[in-house]
Amino acid sequence: AQSVSQHNHHVILSEAASLELGCNYSYGGTVNLFWYVQYPGQHLQLLLKYFSGDPLVKGIKGFEAEFIKSKFSFNLRKPSVQWSDTAEYFCAVRANAGKSTFGDGTTLTVKP
Amino acid sequence: KAGVTQTPRYLIKTRGQQVTLSCSPISGHRSVSWYQQTPGQGLQFLFEYFSETQRNKGNFPGRFSGRQFSNSRSEMNVSTLELGDSALYLCASSLPGGSSYNEQFFGPGTRLTVL
DSSP: OOEEEESOSEEEEETTOOEEEOEEEEOSSOOEEEEEEEOTTSOEEEEEEEOSSOSEEEOGGGOEEEEEGGGTEEEEEESSOOGGGOEEEEEEEEEETTEEEEOOOEEEEEEO | OOOOEEEOSEEEEOTTOOEEEEEEOOTTOOEEEEEEEETTTEEEEEEEEETTEEEEEOSOOTTEEEEEOTTSOEEEEEOSOOGGGOEEEEEEEEOTTOOTTSOOEEOOOEEEEEO
């Protein structure tokens, strides 16, 4: 069975600080990896995804993530956060079509 | 292109009742998945339908059921509601192939409150 662990439940940063959110997954086979964001009062939106190839993937709004197969990790990064990045972030893995397994989410608060 | 729509957006029910939630996927999408989101359990997968067939199922009791129509619209039903069923129910659709690498597009959810 797949499982996803997000290490930080709540992160508080000041604007311009760098961000790294940890995500580790457990699954023996090939998985596809995703980061989603949920801004206050809005739908879940895809930030970025990894299927194969270059382990460093870039997404929207300056976010990127690195897939490290040996560590079963897919950490999300952003060099300089903005107040508008305040949201909840979810890491997800998908091995079976249509079924995503999500982490518990990390709430990011960016102080202006 | 219109996004995923879910109706109703809010529902209040009492214990023991049943409820039906509806999801209209993005035009052309044939895979529809349902998730339950709660503060304590996070986002949990309920089931997925593809071409009117249930293709994947999560670990929820049989009180939770669903179906998909020929136009890809989907409904989920919860019978004999319990207080613990209070949650945000999210629907997600993905591209026709329904492959695991296709992005899922999420709707706004239906907020169900069970009293």
